[in-house]
Amino acid sequence: MKTLKLILITLLVATVFSCQETTSEESVVSEPVAEIQNDIEKVEPPHWWTGFKNQKLQLLVKHPNIGSAIPKINYSGVSIVEVHKADSPNYLFLDLEISELAKSGQFNIRFQLEDASELIQTYELKSREKPAEDYIGFDSSDAIYLITPDRFANANPKNDEVEGLLQQGIDRTDGYARHGGDLEGITNHLDYIENLGFTAVWPCPVLINDMPSGSYHGYAMTDFYKVDPRFGTLKDYKELANNLRTRDMKLIMDQVANHCGLEHWWMKDLPFKDWVNYQELYEENKDNWDWKTTKTSNHRRTTNQDPYASKNDYLEMADGWFVSSMPDLNQRNPFMANYITQNSIWWIETLGLGGIRQDTYPYPDKAFMSNWAGAIMSEYPNFSIVGEEWSYNPLLIGYWQEGHENIDKYDSNLKSSMDFAMQKNISDALNEEESWDKGLVKMYEGLANDFAYTSPKDIMAFTDNHDMSRVFTQLKGDVVNTKMAMSYLLIMPRIPQIYYGTEILMDDFDNPGDHGLIRTDFPGGWQGDSVNAFTGEGLSDNQKDMQKFLTKMLNYRKTSDAIHDGKTMHFAPQDGVYVMARISDNETVVHIINKNEEEQELELSRFEELGLSGKTLTNIISKETLIWNTSMTLDEKGSTILTTKTQ
Secondary structure, three states, rough: HHHHHHHHHHHHHHHHHHHHHOOHHHHHHOOOOOOOEEOOOOOEEOOOOOOOOOOEEEEEEEOOHHHHOEEEEEOEEEEEEEEEOOOOOOOOEEEEEEEOOOOEEEEEEEOOOOOEEEEEEEEEEEOOOHHHHHHHOOOOOOOOOEOOHHOOOOOOOHHOOOOOOOOOOOOOOOOOOOOOOHHHHHHOOOHHHHHHHHEEEEEEEOOOOOOOOOOOOOOOOOOOOEEEOOOOOOHHHHHHHHHHHHHOOEEEEEEEEOOOOOHHHHHHHOOOOOEEHHOOOOOOOHHHHOOOEEEEEEEEHHHOOOOOOOOOHHHHHHHOOOOOOOOOEOOOOHHHHHHHHHHHHHHHHHHHOEEEOOOOOOOOOHHHHHHHHHHHHOOOOOOEEEOOOOOOOHHHHHOOOOOOOOOOOOOOOOOOOEOOOHHHHHHHHHHHOOEOOOOOOHHHHHHHHHHHHEEEEEOOOEEOOOOOOOOHHHHHOOOOHHHHHHHHHOOOOEEEEEOOOOOOOOOOOOOOOOHHOOOOOOOOOOOOOOOOOOHHHHHHOOHHHHHHHHHHHHHHHHOOHHHHHEEEEEEEOOOOOOEOOOOOOOOEEEEEEEEOOOOOOEEEEHHHHOOOOOOOEOOOOOOOOEEOOEEEEOOOOOOEEEOOOOO
């Protein structure tokens, strides 16, 4: 008996110690999910993934009177850390911890209500499709094609109108109506985009804009997790991303952290009293809301940097609504901050993105924007984000780039900002008559301002975009000037972005700057178009020539180490001629802009430090060769682009 008791005591002690050494996650037995249950109106993010560096996840739960419910999860590796009630009784926010022990799979979140009844929502954790390091962003080796999806190509007329949405109808004669372009239209023409020489595609936003008017442009989202059905489905969006990936091309997503659309689903029942800025004022004046008369906005973005700015001016800029129909999101609310950041990560994983373009970058709370970009770059160290800073002042552009030594110690965690300054310099330089302080010197001195940037080659440059007159219009319909602008853009140390249709000289001459006209339909994107730019049918000689010019430039650029990463050297313009070179160990590319209508003799001794004397150079466009000797004859106005590489 004594022996038996001793054995039993030993087993009991061993069991106790074994239980003490078991972690809480290991002791949880996951509840099997027999069938998917969706009792809850909305849970966002709609699913998540295992294996993130940041193991925290905050769920937004919306359902009538869900605020009084007690949630429970029984799934190994997943635990509820904290539950937050909102000001509205129809929301709960759940802080989850997803440990490294969590496996992909489905589990139930049970919500016990006050009357002892229960609501059940099945949630899914997915396995990540590739390591975080494999999310490679865009850089100076890329060339980006910017598209307004509604105006590019209509592959599926069946989704032109969707019952139940506020804006109905297609009217291609109205620049502010919907025209029917869709995601499938982009996917179907990737051969065209790739053959032009582009390596990345940036479509303007395609998330749903269920707004009564102007819904085509995409910047007034009414659901941050839903593709606009007039553009297609999430499957269509994924197919575009996958098709780009198979071509070794990248998809850049246009995101908006600053605002949403006035018809966003949460505007009918805001979770907190400070979910959007000027919320109290808006709710008091819903029936007669006018952002202008309430004086809640200004566009003085310099208040982000201005050491003398009043607090009032800063808050009006940061908190004011961008326009009356776009509520300004309050990123100082921690739940809103989490929502926006998680939404960005959700789309990176869902689409396998190659970058994010963040709209209206200086307008949100700048501390939040640093945290937002930092959270993304921490998870995806090789990723890229570019922020829109519409400023012609390099000091402001440089302020937002990661690593810039700002006097206020602000670090944005943002790899790239947008070079509106160089856009204006290029346009001015080619339009102006030459003098000591006008003309090409604008380009030269614009590039000289690169000392203001932490990494000039990571700045995104462009000659136009979806918000400004097309470059051909800016340059007054001058084809040669347009070619010079584009060649300079593609050779300077930047990430170049080109707007769809630039390759066929699309313009907005009839009403310069009009957004509806800037975003004109791409010819050939609609059945029955008399002109088809995809095939060349019906294009003028100038349009065909511009297509060929850009195709040669872009495809040469793809393999040019000198353009991607080389040293830059340029020489002050003289007599209407400006010379810039890009230099690497195995290649030198020389770009010569000549604004003279008559023949010009260029003495080459001035450029001796390029080390080209006696070398054979090839013209990238004409394929003609020359020996760099004492002088060069420039026969006509235009660009000459030479390379030491044997082609």
